[in-house]
Amino acid sequence: MINWVPFTVSLSLAIWTTVILVVVCFPLAWVFARSKCRWIPFVESFLSLPLVLPPTVLGFYLLISLSPFSPVGAFLKSTFGLTLVFSFPGIVAASCVSALPFMLGALRTGISSVPENLLEASWTLGKSKLETILRIVLPNMKTALLTGIITTFAHTLGEFGVVLMIGGSIPGATKTVSIAIFERVEAQDLSSAHAYAIALVVISYAGTYALNRLQRAGNRRNG
Amino acid sequence: MISYRIVKTFQRLGHKKTPPFRLETERRIESGVFLGISGPSGCGKSTLLRCLAGLEHPDDGFIVDGKNTWYDSTSELFLPPQKRGVGFVFQDYALFPHLTVLGNVAYATGNRSKAKELLELTRLSEHAAHFPGELSGGQRQRTALARALARNPDLLLLDEPLSALDEALRLELGNEIRRIQRETGITAVMVSHSATELARLCDQTIMLDGGFAKAKTHSLVSRPVSPVPYPPKPSSSSRKSAEQAISTSAL
Numbered sequence: 001m002i003n004w005v006p007f008t009v010s011l012s013l014a015i016w017t018t019v020i021l022v023v024v025c026f027p028l029a030w031v032f033a034r035s036k037c038r039w040i041p042f043v044e045s046f047l048s049l050p051l052v053l054p055p056t057v058l059g060f061y062l063l064i065s066l067s068p069f070s071p072v073g074a075f076l077k078s079t080f081g082l083t084l085v086f087s088f089p090g091i092v093a094a095s096c097v098s099a100l101p102f103m104l105g106a107l108r109t110g111i112s113s114v115p116e117n118l119l120e121a122s123w124t125l126g127k128s129k130l131e132t133i134l135r136i137v138l139p140n141m142k143t144a145l146l147t148g149i150i151t152t153f154a155h156t157l158g159e160f161g162v163v164l165m166i167g168g169s170i171p172g173a174t175k176t177v178s179i180a181i182f183e184r185v186e187a188q189d190l191s192s193a194h195a196y197a198i199a200l201v202v203i204s205y206a207g208t209y210a211l212n213r214l215q216r217a218g219n220r221r222n223g
Numbered sequence: 224m225i226s227y228r229i230v231k232t233f234q235r236l237g238h239k240k241t242p243p244f245r246l247e248t249e250r251r252i253e254s255g256v257f258l259g260i261s262g263p264s265g266c267g268k269s270t271l272l273r274c275l276a277g278l279e280h281p282d283d284g285f286i287v288d289g290k291n292t293w294y295d296s297t298s299e300l301f302l303p304p305q306k307r308g309v310g311f312v313f314q315d316y317a318l319f320p321h322l323t324v325l326g327n328v329a330y331a332t333g334n335r336s337k338a339k340e341l342l343e344l345t346r347l348s349e350h351a352a353h354f355p356g357e358l359s360g361g362q363r364q365r366t367a368l369a370r371a372l373a374r375n376p377d378l379l380l381l382d383e384p385l386s387a388l389d390e391a392l393r394l395e396l397g398n399e400i401r402r403i404q405r406e407t408g409i410t411a412v413m414v415s416h417s418a419t420e421l422a423r424l425c426d427q428t429i430m431l432d433g434g435f436a437k438a439k440t441h442s443l444v445s446r447p448v449s450p451v452p453y454p455p456k457p458s459s460s461s462r463k464s465a466e467q468a469i470s471t472s473a474l
Binding site for chain 2: 115117118120121122123124125126127128135136139140
């Protein structure tokens with residue numbers, strides 16, 4: 001009998017990570033897309049590191065920096081009573097770092113694709129900057145936003161190395177589907193491993209199919 | 224009535240290695256006047272419109288609309304575009320591609336019946352449900368014009384609105400702009416490369432010129448629409464003396 005709890009952990013992780021990254025990355029992507037500051041390429045390259053670093057390297061440094069003995073971990077523990085390592089909030093934080101380049105890249109591309117004069121036209125029509133973002137920018141970067149959401153969600157769903165390093169494998173808390181597959185294979189329970197893996201394949205395929213359709217629709221709209 | 228004195232130094236597009244360009248211009252535009260500004264590429268025509276709209280910050284000067292000051296360098300007052308009574312028709316129209324013609328105009332008015340009236344004025348009623356991508360160049364231009372008029376602006380700014388059109392359409396839509404400007408009685412400023420086109424359409428025409436080093440204005444045409452035509456340059460650079468010079472001088 002398959003234990004579905006790792007699926008709920010993986011789905012919760014993917015949803016939390018995606019929502020947090022949309023909120024965090026939008027202003028960052030805005031600055032990266034619109035600002036001419038010469039330091040931006042350096043910051044952008046640093047934030048893209050998770051794309052090229054091995055997950056174990058990223059996970060190792062996150063484990064060091066978030067442990068209760070580090071300045072950040074000690075601050076979180078003393079101020080909020082929060083211990084991030086080997087906890088669900090910890091794997092959410094780690095996944096946010098790991099998936100950040102996916103969301104940031106998609107949003108940056110989307111924001112750059114909205115011509116500056118649409119914003120200016122909206123301002124001359126009396127609309128505030130916030131209203132312009134909500135009613136002009138977001139609808140015109142819908143494809144990029146959905147691309148960011150789908151790639152972040154799918155990447156987080158399949159997250160393994162970083163999550164294992166930070167969260168270990170605590171059932172119901174940090175044990176995701178990827179980790180469950182690894183454990184089932186180690187335990188020679190190949191039928192359960194197959195079931196988990198096939199479910200992930202189906203979900204991932206649905207994600208990439210949706211992404212493909214969105215991009216084709218976007219290309220058609222743009223001629 | 225709009226009075227302005229604008230000084231702005233800027234780097235011209237595509238000329239990064241040349242020295243910065245200095246735009247220095249001033250004028251009083253009487254209510255209901257259609258002013259045309261011509262001049263060679265890069266002489267600051269569009270920059271002047273963008274400064275009037277609040278999309279760019281001048282280095283020095285003032286912009287006064289009747290009793291309201293939009294910009295004053297001495298008191299460091301700078302109203303953002305949202306707070307100026309300005310309608311702007313962009314060179315490439317800048318229509319919102321995800322909204323229909325009616326949606327574009329209603330976005331500005333917040334009132335669909337007012338938007339429909341504007342579509343009637345600009346003869347676009349039958350295209351109300353079309354998206355900008357489905358319109359011809361002339362229809363896009365009229366949509367941009369209807370949208371710019373939607374907030375009942377004090378000043379209508381048109382940045383080369385006819386440049387993307389063929390000759391026949393330029394003639395037709397130029398006349399259309401003139402008709403709408405007369406019907407609404409709005410004060411308008413239009414920028415164009417073509418001095419002859421502006422002379423045909425506008426009450427007053429000036430040229431920005433200065434050998435790409437410093438732009439100054441020259442009056443070309445002044446029809447007797449405005450009771451007070453183009454004033455000479457004031458002797459002092461301060462706003463007060465400049466305003467005084469503008470109000471007391473008449474050619």
